[in-house]
Amino acid sequence: MKPYSFIILTFNEEIHLSRLLQSITSLDAPVFVLDSGSTDT
Numbered sequence: 001m002k003p004y005s006f007i008i009l010t011f012n013e014e015i016h017l018s019r020l021l022q023s024i025t026s027l028d029a030p031v032f033v034l035d036s037g038s039t040d041t
Contacts, residue, residue, distance in 0.1 A: 006024060006032065008031065008033045009034050010034065011035070011036040012038045
């Protein structure tokens with residue numbers, strides 16, 4: 001198991017989420033995305 005993980009809280013962040021996830025992919029750590037009831041698609 002990696003010594004760290006990412007917990008990402010979101011609310012209407014559709015336009016930013018892809019870029020964020022791409023930027024941390026190379027770190028090879030667990031990622032948890034928690035949505036707070038977004039209304040974007």
